[in-house]
Amino acid sequence: MPELPEVETVRRGLQEHVVGRKIVKVEVGRERTVRRTSREALIDGLTGVQILRVSRRGKYLVCELDSGQQMMIHLRMSGRLIIAKPNAIRPPHAHVVMHLARSEVVESELWFVDPRTFGEVVVFDPDLVSTQMPDLANLGVDPLLDEFTPATLRELFKGRRGNLKALLLNQHFVAGIGNIYADEILHFAKLRPDRLPGRLSQSALVRLHAAIALVLNNAVNAGGSTLKDSQYVDLDGQTGNYQSQHRVYGRAGKPCLTCRKGRILMTTVAGRSTCYCSTCQH
DNA sequence: AACTGTCCCTGCAAGC
DNA sequence: TGCTTGCAGGGACAGT
Numbered sequence: 001m002p003e004l005p006e007v008e009t010v011r012r013g014l015q016e017h018v019v020g021r022k023i024v025k026v027e028v029g030r031e032r033t034v035r036r037t038s039r040e041a042l043i044d045g046l047t048g049v050q051i052l053r054v055s056r057r058g059k060y061l062v063c064e065l066d067s068g069q070q071m072m073i074h075l076r077m078s079g080r081l082i083i084a085k086p087n088a089i090r091p092p093h094a095h096v097v098m099h100l101a102r103s104e105v106v107e108s109e110l111w112f113v114d115p116r117t118f119g120e121v122v123v124f125d126p127d128l129v130s131t132q133m134p135d136l137a138n139l140g141v142d143p144l145l146d147e148f149t150p151a152t153l154r155e156l157f158k159g160r161r162g163n164l165k166a167l168l169l170n171q172h173f174v175a176g177i178g179n180i181y182a183d184e185i186l187h188f189a190k191l192r193p194d195r196l197p198g199r200l201s202q203s204a205l206v207r208l209h210a211a212i213a214l215v216l217n218n219a220v221n222a223g224g225s226t227l228k229d230s231q232y233v234d235l236d237g238q239t240g241n242y243q244s245q246h247r248v249y250g251r252a253g254k255p256c257l258t259c260r261k262g263r264i265l266m267t268t269v270a271g272r273s274t275c276y277c278s279t280c281q282h
Numbered sequence: 283a284a285c286t287g288t289c290c291c292t293g294c295a296a297g298c
Numbered sequence: 299t300g301c302t303t304g305c306a307g308g309g310a311c312a313g314t
Contacts, residue, residue, distance in 0.1 A: 001307060032291090059308080077307050078292075093292090116291045118308065135309075162285060170285095171309075179307065229294060229306065271287065272307075286314075297303085 002075040004144070004176030005219035006232050006240065007059050010081055013235025014054040014061070017083045018100060018110060022050045025099040033095040033114060036122045045069055045123030046098065058139050058175025065123075072122050072136060073112065079119030082111045083235045096121050139175040143212050144220070148174075150202075150209040157197040157205075164200075164208075165193035166270035174212070179272045180225060180249045185211045187248045187258070192281045193269045218245065248275040256280060 002010070026046045028039040050066040063071040073081070084090075086099070086106050096112035112121055122133075130137045140156075141148050156173055167173050168182040177185065186193050189211035191204060200208070219225065224240035226232045227250070233239055243250075247257050252266035252275050262279025 003308095074308085076309075115293065116307085118291070160284085166285080169308090227306095231293095273305090284314105286312105288312085289310090290308105293306095295303100295305090298301090 001077055001178055001180065001227070002079065002224075002232055003059060003178035003181050004056075004142075004216055005181070005222075005242065006224035007056055007061060007075065007176070008144070008220050009224045009234050009240065010075070011054050011056045011061055013083070014051075014063070014081070017108065017235055018051050018063075019054055020051070021100040021102050021107065022104075023047060023098045024101045024106060027097040028095065029097075030093075030095040030117060032117045033112065033120055034122065036120055037124075042096070042121060042123055046071065056142075056145070057136065058142055058171055059178070060136055060139070060175075062136075068126075069123050070126050072120075072124060072133060074120050075114070076116070076118035076120070078116040078231070079112065079114040080231070080233060081235055082113055082233070082237060084109045084111055093117075135171075138172055140171060140173045142175050143177070143216055148209070148213070150205045153205050153209050154202075157200065160197045162197075163193060163269060164191060164195040164197050165272075165274060167197050168212075169270055169272065176216070177212070179274075180227075180246070181215055181219065182272075183249045183275050184219075184246060185215045187276060187281060188215055190281050192278075193274050193276055218242065248277065251275060 023046045026043045028034055028042055031039055034042045051063050052066055053064040055062050061073040086109055091113055093115045094111045094113050098110040099106055100108045124132045165182050168177050189208040219242040222242035225242040226239035248264050251264045254264055256262045256277040259280040262277045264275050264277055266275050
């Protein structure tokens, strides 16, 4: 599933293949993908517009357009962005297609492919982000882009009631961590997912902070994780490589690779399947 | 206010 | 083999 490392890999692909191009034509198949506004709003907002810059906030991709508006793309569960040759045969579920030109010559197509249709594409006015895009406006700190220190964590943990994993998954707290990397981060930090955030020692906070940065950076460097069911690929259709470094996710019942004593357990925490080692996580 | 549970949707895999 | 069922999950929303 696309989380911060996968979205960052896609952002880099967009930087290479899409920035500086002009969108000359837009096709919208399934309207659910543009549900926040409408098919007409997306086509009107993108046609004839040049893409100037691509940034990322948590799992959100934001493209600056020369019209002054911005395009937000969220991949959610099964969304993919694929760069293709003009008139190439499209896979099923290519809900949005943008025809890209450089120097007025149509050069490529950008496909938004999304079988489970949770993803979305929307054009919005950045001055109205707080009302039009409240989810984007209320995102927490990005652990790679913003100033993010153990002190930041300490401050954010104050007065929190839920468990540690629920907090890591909360996008208003730290933006970009999903179910897979939450489990990997907690394992690396040697902390149980059901720990209470407010009661962590200073050394545990430092470990957690380091684990967040390390796991996410390593995953970005590996191009993200591709799982059997998610079919995640980058803009060029390449799979990620971080799944080979997973120590707990998808390894329930197998021996722990870190302590080599315990077995990986699977439970439900914060309503999500959760894998951890009860021998080395406390 | 802050937390938990349910829903959206499709493809895949397990089980009969 | 071929069907049915359950599961996966990000975030909005409703309920507590």
